[in-house]
Amino acid sequence: MHGLIGPNGSGKTTTMRIISGIIKRFEGKAEVLGHHLPPERSKLKGLVAYLPEDLRLYGRLTGWENILYFAMLYADTREEAESMAEYGARIAGLSEKDLARRASEYSKGMARRVALARTLMTRSPLTILDEPTSGLDVFSAYRMRESIREFARETGSTVIISSHNMLEVQNLCDRVTLILRGRAVASGSPKEIIESVGAADLEEAFVKLASGGGVE
């Protein structure tokens, strides 16, 4: 699990969009799952799962239908789609009762869990989560982190996660990259980054690195 950290506007979301194959014109090169971007961008379709920040659900559909719709886009048969959707619901800790309700009735935490289920169900080799716990209460954020951790353990999929919660990144991620003004200024395990600047934790390391990088 790889954490992307950086202040607002530093380029985390843009980096994630490039890696997921959404952006087709950018300077430089990227290699994702053996495919060179931008020329082989289209080959990434279906290989990368992406949960955008603030993604909302289709309010008139039930939670189950929201997951099933995306599953049908990946699967060849209805049975396969249902099986994928069931996996997503299980990994996100969603009950049948939860999923039978219309998405418009969900709390923010519940909606994010359904969105997470929709992303994780594909068991893609690369899963990108843009601030998945942003704005959630402590309990909902904890449930989300547990689901992500369980998914990574079960599937062995590479997960890239961005967050402003340094404690979350420190606990979840094996490696972290700090982005400032579109450039990676530090990369390594949380422990390595913390030790490199003599900080007590990742938050202090972030502040030190970001201040040194001229962040106002």
Next chain:
Amino acid sequence: MSKLYPIIWKEIKDMLMDYRTLVVIAVMPVIMMPLMSMASVYVPGLQIVTVCVIDEDNSLTTLGGQRVGSVNLTTAIVQALESNGFIVQENSCGGYDIRVLVRPGFTRNLTDLTVRAVVEVERVIGVQRAVDAENIIRSVVSWFSAVVSQARIEYLASKAGIEVNPAAVRDPVGTEARVVGPGGAPVQPGEDIRVWLARVMAFGLLFVTTPSIGYITDSVVGEKERRTLEALLVTPVGPKALIVGKAFAASIVGLVVSIGDVMGVLLFFGLPSLVRGVNILSYLTPAMLVAHVVAVYISVLASLALILPVLVRVGSYRASQAVSLVVMSAASVIFFASLYADITKLPQPASSALLLLPYTAAVAMLKSVVTGDLVSSVMYALTALGVSAGLIGLSALIFDEEKAVYSKT
């Protein structure tokens, strides 16, 4: 295109769950068309218009063996007005919207071959119902004039000692008119009325353009607003399937709307039958109703096809509203013009160019069905469907995923 099914599945499910909007869309023509009918047929009759008929002459005379005079003219005028729902005050009135005055000497002038007898009609400006009354008065006076002129001819003929046909003398040149179909074959009585009905039905298509534009806008721009577009773009679904699937699903609205619109048409023509006792409904044929359903579907498909190329490029609600307004205005002009003009009879190349517009082709198809020109009607329908499909295909081609993700909502 293998991923078309899930997109259509989701869009239709989403649409069906929004049952309130669907009901409003289906019911709108059912309410609006009868309201239009009532507004044009029933409501004018509710206006209180004061008609005053004053006969200062009040006399009768004998001319050519007939009894004629101001008395039978004013009686006929009063009867005609009252049978059309007007309240008539005779010989004494204060304020009025229209007044008929027959001055003394009117009857005497009927027998004098050197002068014209005159009926004075005075109407207050700005009252539409008074204009209707004036038309009725004019038609009665015209009938009375024919009676008097016939009596005068009989009188003159008897004086000259010759035999005449008073009608042939009074109206020596007649018109013998026939109405034929496009191939020259005589048409059945009432076919002209059917063509008029087809024009009104084409005007009714105006009510079906707005809902489809609303659905496709929500379907495309809504994905962006919900940030679901980004999630969709990494799935195996291609942008072509995404756009085509959404357009096809939104066009299903057309089928729902068509049910309401056909009901609206039946009520539009049925209400005058109840109010005025004129059975217009009997002129409607099953073929006309089927053609109307097809025209509704074409209009819906055309509306979303016309706005889609813009939606996929700009992707904001505000921009889409501006384009919607342009599309709806164009549709209004075409459907309104269809009441008065035949696009197929305009000079070339204007006619062919206009017929490439799906709305115009839908109107031409309706009219062709009524006149029995089925080949042309199929051709017009295929043109409209082809142009709409082409625009949807173009939208799929020019859809820029990256731009859609980055453009402001």
